[in-house]
Amino acid sequence: MPSPCDRKLWDISPPVGAHSPVFPGDTPYQQQWSATITPGCPVNVSAITLSPHVGAHADAPLHYDAAGAAIGAVALEPFLGRCRVIHAIGCGPLIEWRHLAHALTDLPPRVLVRTYAKAPVQWDAQLAAYAPDTIERLAGLGVQLVGIDTASIDPADSKTLESHQVIRRRGLRVLENLVLDEVPEGDYELIALPLRLVNADASPVRAVLRALD
Structure with missing residues (x-):
């Protein structure tokens, strides 16, 4: 049995820089x-704004709920543990239940959905998002966290943030901008x-x- 140090890793975070x-x-x-670093200074030190x-x-719940918790107050358990990656590449504007149905047997408590064949390096106003009913049904199966490879679980032009509101009501956590x-x-x-x-609305x-054992 391989030790944790021997298991393969996939870095699913995009690079962060001035062009993000x-x-x-x-x-x-x-x-x-x-x-x-100069003759009079032994270190490089930077300041970042983002x-x-x-x-x-x-x-964080604070992002979509005025009375919600800041990210520093949320439990860590949803962000650590067994998850399932499901492909819904080219699914269109919304990830519907039919796009995930092939991969829902014995579902773990975390679900990450891939919608891009290749993640873009520029802002995508036509990003795919979760249909609110899909979030609702995943919550019904015991899912605690949903993730996506786009910038939002709601459409970019949404003013009601219906999927975020399901997350709020059902107590789920969310990851966005994965690769x-x-x-x-x-x-x-x-x-x-x-x-x-x-005090932050996200982190x-x-x-x-x-890889699992």
Whole structure:
């Protein structure tokens, strides 16, 4: 039996930098150097400014609920453990139940859905999102966390955020902006812990999948 250190890893986080796409109107990634290595300074130190929704990230209930918890207050368990990657490539604007039906037997408590054949490097206004009924039915099967390889589980132009509201009502957690291009369908161990940001509406994560025993 391979040890945890020997199991294959898939990095499912996009690179984060000045060219990372952001939701229109959101704060892009910016970096400035506060100190650089010189004869009088032994270190490089930078300062970064960014929305917590840049790159792979976990939404907090505060993001879609004025009375919701900040990301630093949420339990970590949903972001760590067995998950299933399901392909719904080219599914159209909404991930419907029929797109997932082939892979729902013995479902683990975390589901990540791949919609892109290749993740874009620019903002995609036509991103695929979850149909609210799909979230509702996954919750009914005991799913605690849903993830997606687009910037939102709701359509980019949505003002009602119906899928986010199902997440709120059913107490699920969500990961967005994953990169699943190289990940076959199947079950993995998910590791995608958010930072303990005490007042934030989201947190960047370094999301990885690890092969099971």
